[in-house]
Every structure is written in structure tokens, then in C-alpha cells.
Amino acid sequence: GAGVSQSPSNKVTEKGKDVELRCDPISGHTALYWYRQSLGQGLEFLIYFQGNSAPDKSGLPSDRFSAERTGGSVSTLTIQRTQQEDSAVYLCASCQGARETQYFGPGTRLLVL
Amino acid sequence: AQKVTQAQTEISVVEKEDVTLDCVYETRDTTYYLFWYKQPPSGELVFLIRRNSFDEQNEISGRYSWNFQKSTSSFNFTITASQVVDSAVYFCALRTNFGNEKLTFGTGTRLTIIP
Numbered sequence: 001g002a003g004v005s006q007s008p009s010n011k012v013t014e015k016g017k018d019v020e021l022r023c024d025p026i027s028g029h030t031a032l033y034w035y036r037q038s039l040g041q042g043l044e045f046l047i048y049f050q051g052n053s054a055p056d057k058s059g060l061p062s063d064r065f066s067a068e069r070t071g072g073s074v075s076t077l078t079i080q081r082t083q084q085e086d087s088a089v090y091l092c093a094s095c096q097g098a099r100e101t102q103y104f105g106p107g108t109r110l111l112v113l
Numbered sequence: 114a115q116k117v118t119q120a121q122t123e124i125s126v127v128e129k130e131d132v133t134l135d136c137v138y139e140t141r142d143t144t145y146y147l148f149w150y151k152q153p154p155s156g157e158l159v160f161l162i163r164r165n166s167f168d169e170q171n172e173i174s175g176r177y178s179w180n181f182q183k184s185t186s187s188f189n190f191t192i193t194a195s196q197v198v199d200s201a202v203y204f205c206a207l208r209t210n211f212g213n214e215k216l217t218f219g220t221g222t223r224l225t226i227i228p
Contacts, residue, residue: 033215043204043218056213089156099210101148104158 025094
């Protein structure tokens with residue numbers, strides 16, 4: 001079956017602009033995670049959605065970052081007023097339940113100039 | 114707090130050699146899961162294995178094998194008869210059954226197989 005998909009694959013933006021990153025999880029997966037992979041910080045958790053529960057935003061680095069998940073499926077990660085330190089690969093993962101294996105998408109490579 | 118340490122930043126071996134990637138973890142939880150993921154140059158994290166804390170049996174899958182030892186908090190990964198396609202960054206990760214159950218990753222080991 002189809003895996004996790006993310007779009008765009010690459011995004012180049014100017015400092016100060018807003019960006020939206022999209023994640024389509026595997027069909028039927030109720031849990032969705034966003035992670036960020038950067039040279040200095042490695043792979044770090046950003047936010048977690050489980051079903052209709054309120055998201056766990058404990059990993060978001062600043063209030064410029066937000067995410068939503070519509071209809072329990074597609075998720076959008078928004079970064080407002082981007083900064084150069086936001087440059088990273090943003091990875092999305094989904095799993096059938098909170099305690100199941102997380103499967104990752106190909107990521108979105110964000111470059112902020 | 115959880116922590117995963119992959120002390121080997123980079124490893125290079127000649128094709129057909131065996132190679133072991135080390136992973137040491139820290140957690141206060143008694144119930145947890147350990148994972149290995151492969152990240153090839155394409156960038157996608159590919160799931161390899163999941164192990165729960167109550168199952169210390171070693172596992173073999175083809176050329177891959179995993180050695181889980183709770184006594185030393187280690188979950189090492191061995192590739193036998195390595196191939197060029199094994200070249201990738203390998204991540205060890207830990208997840209507990211509490212809170213948001215996020216994955217805590219090690220810093221990864223870049224494995225290069227020299228033909």
C-alpha cells in the first residue's frame with residue numbers, strides 16, 4: 001500500500017516568509033508525528049496527533065511553529081516568519097496506534113535564505 | 114528522560130566484511146521499545162526492527178542481526194557480509210509507553226561500504 005507522503009520535497013524560501021509543509025499519513029493510521037532533522041540538533045520531535053485528542057505540542061521550538069490535522073488524516077506544519085535556523089529536513093511519521101511502529105515519509109527539505 | 118547514544122559517528126568497511134553498529138540507551142521506564150531505522154541517501158527513514166523491553170531474544174533477518182542486552186542497556190546491530198547497498202546512516206531509537214510516545218533518536222552512524 002501507499003506509504004507516508006510529504007510535499008513539497010524541497011522548499012526554498014526567504015527569511016521572514018511563511019511556509020506550509022504537508023503530510024499524508026498511511027490510510028487508517030490514527031497517530032501522526034512531526035520530527036525535524038538538522039545538522040546541529042539531530043532528529044527531534046516536534047508535535048504529535050492521536051485521533052481526535054488535543055495535539056501534544058511539547059516539541060515545537062517556538063510559537064512561530066504550528067500544526068493542524070484535518071479530519072484525522074492530512075496534517076500541515078506551518079512555520080511563520082521563517083528564520084535561517086529553521087533550515088532542516090522536516091519528517092512526518094504515522095502509525096496505527098500510539099504504541100505501534102512509526103513509518104516515515106521522505107521528508108521536506110527546507111532552506112531559508 | 115530518555116537518551117540514546119551511538120558513539121560511532123562514521124564507519125567504513127570493505128564489502129563482504131561484517132560490521133556492528135553500537136547503541137546504548139538510558140531510560141527509567143521498565144516498559145519501552147527499541148528501534149533501528151536506515152536512512153539511505155534518498156533521505157527516507159526505513160524501519161528495520163522493533164524490540165520490546167521484555168524480549169531479550171536476539172533476532173536475525175537475513176544478513177541483519179540484533180543483540181539486545183538489558184544488563185548493559187545496549188541494542189547492537191550487526192550486518193554480515195556487507196554490501197554496497199548497506200551504505201546509509203543508521204539510527205537507533207527508543208520509545209516508552211508513556212506520554213506522547215515519541216521516538217528519541219541517537220545521533221546516527223554513517224556506514225560506508227567500500228566496493
